[in-house]
Amino acid sequence: MSELMDDLRWRGLVYQETDADGLADIIEKEKISLYCGVDPTADSMHIGHLLPFLTLRRFQNHGHRPIVLVGGATGLIGDPSGKKEERKLQTLEQVEKNVQGLKKQLEQIFDFSGENGALLTNNFEWVGSMDLITFLRDYGKHIGVNYMLAKDIVSSRLESGISFTEFTYTILQAIDFYQLYENWNCKLQIGGSDQWGNITTGLEMIRKIAGEGAKAYGMTIPLVTKADGTKFGKTESGAIWLDPVKTTPYEFYQFWMNTADADVVKYLKLFTFLDRTAIEELEQSVQSEPHLRKAQRTLAEEMTRLIHGEKALQQAIRITEALFSGNIAALNADEIEQGLKDVPTHVHKEGEETGLVEILVKAKISPSKRQAREDIQNGAISINGERITDLHYVLEDKDKLGGKFTVIRRGKKKYHLIQYQ
Template sequence: MELLQDLAWRGIIYQQTDEESLKDLLKKEKISLYCGVDPTADSLHIGHLVAFFTLRRFQMYGHRPIVLVGGATGLIGDPSGKSEERKLLTLETVQQNVEGIKKQLAAIFEFEGENGAILVNNYDWAGSMDIVTFLRDIGKHIGVNYMLAKDTIASRLETGISFTEFTYTILQAMDFLHLYEDHDCKLQIGGSDQWGNITSGLELIRKMHPEGSKAYGLTIPLVTKADGTKFGKTEGGAVWLDPEKTTPYEFYQFWINTADADVVKYLKLFTFLSHEEIEQLEKSVQEEPHLRKAQKTLAEEMTRQIHGEAALHQAMKISAALFSGDVKELSAAEIKQGFKDVPSFEVKTGMDVNLVEVLVAAKISPSKRQAREDVSNGAVSVNGERVTDPTYTLGESDRIEGQFTIIRRGKKKYFLIKY
C-alpha cells in the first residue's frame, strides 16, 4: 500500500496543500521532510507523538526525516491555540529543555543508515541573525495583510497580541526556507493548529525561490476521545515521555485503560501494526471486549516503543501484582513506580511496631477498635499475606529491601509504609 493511502486509512491526514502533486512526488523519489517541536518543557508528552510517529512512518518508507527542536521559536512563543501571551522562557531553560527532548527522540527515530534522521535546532540559524537582516531578507517577503488573515493571529486581535508573537509565524516560515535550501526539504508536517505556520513557510519559499520551487504541507487532525474529553490528560496532568514525570507503569496504565470506543483509533494512530493486525484486534473488541486484547496490545506497543522492553516487562509485572494482590515479589524500584500515588506513612528505620498501631497512625483504620476488628476479620494484608492476629508486629522480614511494607485493607485500598 502506498504511504499516503496508509496514512488516510489510519485517519492521520487532515489537510494537504497539493494532494495529487505530493502523491506523484512520493512515487518518483525519496524526499526529506520535517516536523518541529518547541521546547516549552524538558519532556515531550503523548500529544506530540502522532506527528512524530507520522514522520517515522515516512522514514519506514525510505524518506529522510528532519526533526527540528525550536531553540529559537521556543524563546518567542507560538500563539496557535492560545488566548493570551505565553510566559517567556529564559535561554538557559530552553537549552535545558532541548537536551531533555533530544534524548526522547532517539526512542522514535533511526538516526543511522541511508535515510537516517537529522536532528536540527533552529537557534543555530535564527539565534545569530541580526534584526536588520531579518527585516530585509525575510520580513520583506511576508505581507501584513497575509499574516492578519491567519486564524492564529486574527483570533488574538481583540484580546491583543505582541509584536513578538505576531512574528512567530515568520520565524517558523524561515525554518522551512532554511531546510528547503540546506537539506532539500520538500514537506512539513504538523498538527492541525500549525496549518497557518506551514503555509507561511510555503509562501516564503515561493517568494524567494519562484523558479520551479515546489514544497508541500500536511497536517494531522487533533486527537480526541469518543466522549469529547481531551486526549492525553489524566488526573495528574499530562502523560509525559520522561519516566521521572510519568513512570513506565503509569504510561502503560494510561493506554491499557483506553475505552473500547477509542482503542481501534489509537491503534491506527499510535502503533506500527499492520492493517491486518489492527483489523483482527477490532474484531476482538466487537466480539470479545472482556478480554481487552486491543488495549493490552496498545499498552504493550506504546510502552515498548518509548521505554523499551525491560520497562514494559516491569510495568506488566507491577500491573499483575496489583491485580492479584501478590505484591511481595516486587522490588523496591517497582514499588516506587506502582505505588507512587498511594497514601503513605513513614516509620523510623529499625523500629518494630504493632500492626494495629500502624493502621491507626497511618489513618488506614479510624480507631484501634476498628483496626483490631479489621485484622481479626481478615481484611488486612501485609505484603500480600493476610494477617489475622491483632498482636502482629511489623518486623525486618516485612520490609521489602528494607524500604517498604505494603498494607492492603479490603480488596483494593493499598497503603505504603516507608522506612
C-alpha cells in the first residue's frame, strides 16, 4: 500500500473505493490529477464541506495535482442527494455571486503555484453552452434509466417525487468527470459518502465513451459524526461558515476549542495536517491531562490558521484570553464585536442618561434601580473589566472602547454590550 493511502486509512478518511488495489498502485507509480467539486448553493462553504477538500490537499502534499471544481452549471440544477424535496432553483446571477465567494475560500486551502499547483475549474465552461441534442446524443445515450433508478440518490426520491431536472443531475456530474478525464487526465474523483452514486455514474460515462481500458477511480470519505450522536458542524446558532462575516474567526476558533475529549483526536486526524507522532502525543495528553485541553487548543489553532490566516488566529486567541481574564480593555472595537457578537446589546443614543444605575436598568442588566444599586455596592458590576462600586458613577468617553462600545459584566459571566449611536 502507498504511504499516502496508509495515512488516509489511519486518519479514517477512506469510506468507499471503486478499486482499492488499482488506486493504491497508480498513485504509488505516478503523479495523478484528481478532483472534488462543490455546488454554489450559498456564497460560502461551511465546515461540513471541508473534509473532501482537505483530503484533496493531502494528495497535493504528496505531489499529485488537485482540480477544484465549482459547479456553476450543476448549481443551477440542484443535487438531489440527501434531499426529500426539490431544491429551489437559483438565478444565474446568484449562482455567479456564490461562485466568487467559494473561489476565495478554496484559494485559502490549496496551493495554486508550482508544478502540481491546484487548478480551479467551473463546469459552466462546458455545460453552459451545451445544446440539448448534444446532451442527449453524446452523453444521455450512455446512461440507462434502469441504471439511474438503482442509484440511492434517485431511488430515495421516487416516492416523494423527483423532477426530470434533478433526475438528470447525476448525468451532468458524470459529464464533469469525463471532461476532466479527457482534457486534464483526471484519474480520480473524491467526495462525501452521499456522492458515491454520482461518482460511479461518472466512471460509467468514462468507460462507455473512452472504452473498457480507461483507468479512472472513485473514493468517498465517511460522514463525520460526534461521539454523543449529535450532528457535526451545527451549533445552537446554526452552521459554522467559512465566511468570516457569517461566522467570525473567534466563533470559528471557539467551535473547535469546545470539541469534546471523545471527539478531539478523531478531528485532529481528519482535519489537520499534523503528523502521526504529534497527534499521538496529543492523544496521550487527552488521557493524562485533559484539563489542559492541549488537543483542543491545537485543533482550534490549526483550523483557524488554515481557513482565516495567522492574523485572524492571533486575534481569536487575544479575544479568548481577554474574555477569560476579564481584561476587556485590551481589546479593540473589532475584537469586541467578534467576541461579544451574541451577548445582549443595548443601543445608547446621544443625549440619554449616562449614570451607571440608569444604564443598568435601561439595558435590562439589573431589573430595577434598587437592584442596580445593590449590584454596584456588592461589587457585581464591572465596566470594561474594571469593578465599579461607586453608586454615582457616570459613563464617560474614556469608557467607550474604540469610541463604540462599553462592556458591562454582571457577576462572573453575564456580559452585556452598550453600543453608542
